[in-house]
Amino acid sequence: MYLQRRNRILRKSAAIRALVNETILTPNDFIVPLFIIEGTNQISEIASMPGYYRKSLDLTVKEVKELWSMGLKSVLLFIKCEDALKDNKGTEALNPNGLMQRSIRAIKDAVPEMVVMTDVALDPFSSYGHDGIVENGQIVNDPTVEVLAKMSVSHAEAGADFVAPSDMMDGRIGAIRAALEESNFTQTGIMSYSAKYASCFYGPFRDALDSAPGFGDKKTYQMNYGNRLEAIKETVMDVEEGADIVMVKPALSYLDIIRDIKNEVEVPVSAYNISGEYAMIKAAAEKGWIDENKAILETLTSIKRAGADLIATYFAKEAVQLIINN
Numbered sequence: 053m054y055l056q057r058r059n060r061i062l063r064k065s066a067a068i069r070a071l072v073n074e075t076i077l078t079p080n081d082f083i084v085p086l087f088i089i090e091g092t093n094q095i096s097e098i099a100s101m102p103g104y105y106r107k108s109l110d111l112t113v114k115e116v117k118e119l120w121s122m123g124l125k126s127v128l129l130f131i132k133c134e135d136a137l138k139d140n141k142g143t144e145a146l147n148p149n150g151l152m153q154r155s156i157r158a159i160k161d162a163v164p165e166m167v168v169m170t171d172v173a174l175d176p177f178s179s180y181g182h183d184g185i186v187e188n189g190q191i192v193n194d195p196t197v198e199v200l201a202k203m204s205v206s207h208a209e210a211g212a213d214f215v216a217p218s219d220m221m222d223g224r225i226g227a228i229r230a231a232l233e234e235s236n237f238t239q240t241g242i243m244s245y246s247a248k249y250a251s252c253f254y255g256p257f258r259d260a261l262d263s264a265p266g267f268g269d270k271k272t273y274q275m276n277y278g279n280r281l282e283a284i285k286e287t288v289m290d291v292e293e294g295a296d297i298v299m300v301k302p303a304l305s306y307l308d309i310i311r312d313i314k315n316e317v318e319v320p321v322s323a324y325n326i327s328g329e330y331a332m333i334k335a336a337a338e339k340g341w342i343d344e345n346k347a348i349l350e351t352l353t354s355i356k357r358a359g360a361d362l363i364a365t366y367f368a369k370e371a372v373q374l375i376i377n378n
């Protein structure tokens with residue numbers, strides 16, 4: 053047999069494969085989501101996210117020190133709001149001494165160089181479990197955006213490096229940028245969840261924060277998973293309104309969207325390897341049906357190969373260890 057081109061030559065040995073490898077994960081790629089609860093020395097495993105924990109602030113600070121020592125450079129903070137503090141307008145979200153604001157300060161005090169990103173949305177604070185204010189059974193856009201802008205300023209005041217609005221209300225990026233400018237927070241970034249789909253894979257996260265919607269679903273603000281052009285429209289608008297980093301969420305069922313957006317915009321693109329994606333790997337590995345470590349590396353590499361510059365993932369620590377040992 054005569055062949056002009058033999059592609060297997062570049063796969064002949066581990067060394068050659070390493071030389072021609074196109075996509076390499078590094079600790080700089082990852083954003084580590086953290087779930088923070090009230091109290092001291094409190095830790096509880098999230099039932100649907102085996103191996104992932106809610107931790108009180110003292111333990112979270114320890115964790116952040118460890119993450120930094122491993123080479124991880126950014127954390128994305130979520131807090132679990134006490135039920136008694138929840139209301140329709142997310143009042144607690146604006147409390148300068150709320151758990152989120154205290155957490156930002158404590159983490160920046162302990163590890164000043166760690167890039168602290170904060171979730172901006174009403175759902176953990178909402179008595180309805182929705183990302184916006186509810187009036188007559190509807191999620192109302194403009195009053196919600198006002199709260200999100202104030203919330204962002206409050207996080208910036210506490211020392212957040214980036215606010216990360218995850219709500220999908222219209223016009224919130226522009227409003228947040230304007231509010232930050234007005235308050236002179238000219239160094240605070242915005243990582244926008246710009247193409248966020250209404251997904252069944254958020255289930256475990258809603259268990260973690262007890263933030264499942266009390267009625268209906270999130271389809272009037274999160275996107276229909278059948279749509280592609282809408283993701284580009286949303287993302288381009290967010291960049292125009294002032295987003296520094298954009299995001300596609302979830303990641304795995306949306307690798308095509310990550311690539312389309314990477315080709316479309318000139319800002320860094322992040323992707324959120326979400327709770328349900330974590331749970332699926334954990335569950336299959338627990339049953340002995342897949343090799344967990346290999347699944348983690350293959351999954352994260354596929355997200356980066358699709359075009360993500362940054363990946364928020366619950367596997368960040370494992371991934372760093374795997375990269376080092378590889």
Ligand code: PBG
Nearest residue numbers: 173175218253254257326327328
């Ligand atoms: C809510 C929010 C969600 C996630 C991050 N922020 C869930 C939702 O929209 O209901 C999901 C993250 C995950 O599933 O890992 N603003």
